[in-house]
Amino acid sequence: MNDKDLHSHHISQQFNSALDDVKTRMLEMGGIVEKQVADATTAFMNLDTGLAEEVNRGDELVNALEVAIDEECTIILARRQPAASDLRLILSISKVLSDLERMGDEAGKVADSAIKLAELGGLPRSVLEIRHIGDHVGAMVRNALDAFARFDSNMALQVAKEDRAVDLEYGTAMRSLVTYMMEDPRSISSVLQVLWALRSLERIGDHARNIAEHVIYLVKGADVRHADLDEMAATIKDSK
Structure with missing residues (x-):
C-alpha cells in the first residue's frame, strides 16, 4: 500500500469510526428515553412522585445529548x-434525535400529571388504559x-402497524374517560390528568x-412520511 492509499485508508477508517460513534450514542440516548x-x-400508575421527579430530571440529559450528537x-x-x-445515515440519525427529544418531553408531561394527580388525592378509578398504552408505546x-x-x-413496518393499534386504543380510552367525567363531575380534575x-x-x-419511517428511508432510500401502511409495505418489497 503506497502513502496515498494508506492516507485514504486512514481517512476511511476515521470516517467509519465517526459514523459508528454517532449511531451508538444515538441508540444510547434512545435507551435513556425508553427508560423515561x-x-x-x-410513576403514574403508582402515583410515585419521587420517580416522576426523576423522569423530569432526566430531561436535561436527553436535551444535552441531542445537542451534542447533532453537533457531531x-x-x-x-x-x-x-x-x-x-x-442518509447521518440525516436519519439527526431526525431520530429530534423524535427522541420530543419523546422525553412527553414522558415528562406524563410524570407531571402523576405529580398533579397525587396532589389531587389519587386516581379517579382504575385506569388500566394508562398501563396498557404505556407498555404498548414502550415496546414500540x-x-x-x-x-x-x-x-x-420489516421491523420498522411492524412498528408503524402498532401505531395504528395504539391510536385505536387511545380513542377507546378517551371515550370511556369522557363518559366517566360526565357521570361524575367531581372527577373532572383528576380525569383530565389521565x-x-x-x-x-x-x-x-x-x-x-x-x-x-426514518429506518425505511435509511434502508430503502424512500420517503414514506405520508404513506399509508400498504404503501409502506410496497416500498419495502419493491425497493432495491
Whole structure:
C-alpha cells in the first residue's frame, strides 16, 4: 500500500469510526428515553412522585445529548462530504434525535400529571388504559430503536402497524374517560390528568412511528412520511 492509499485508508477508517460513534450514542440516548417512558408510566400508575421527579430530571440529559450528537453529525457533514448511503445515515440519525427529544418531553408531561394527580388525592378509578398504552408505546420505542440498530425495514413496518393499534386504543380510552367525567363531575380534575397523560403516550407512539419511517428511508432510500401502511409495505418489497 503506497502513502496515498494508506492516507485514504486512514481517512476511511476515521470516517467509519465517526459514523459508528454517532449511531451508538444515538441508540444510547434512545435507551435513556425508553427508560423515561417506562418510568413515567410506572410513576403514574403508582402515583410515585419521587420517580416522576426523576423522569423530569432526566430531561436535561436527553436535551444535552441531542445537542451534542447533532453537533457531531454537523461536523461529519462539513468535513467528510459523505456519499449517498452515508448521508442518509447521518440525516436519519439527526431526525431520530429530534423524535427522541420530543419523546422525553412527553414522558415528562406524563410524570407531571402523576405529580398533579397525587396532589389531587389519587386516581379517579382504575385506569388500566394508562398501563396498557404505556407498555404498548414502550415496546414500540424499543422495537423502533432495534430496527434502526439492525437496519431492519420489516421491523420498522411492524412498528408503524402498532401505531395504528395504539391510536385505536387511545380513542377507546378517551371515550370511556369522557363518559366517566360526565357521570361524575367531581372527577373532572383528576380525569383530565389521565386524559393528558394518555395524550402524551399516544404522541410517543407517533414519534416511534416517525423513527420507523426514518429506518425505511435509511434502508430503502424512500420517503414514506405520508404513506399509508400498504404503501409502506410496497416500498419495502419493491425497493432495491
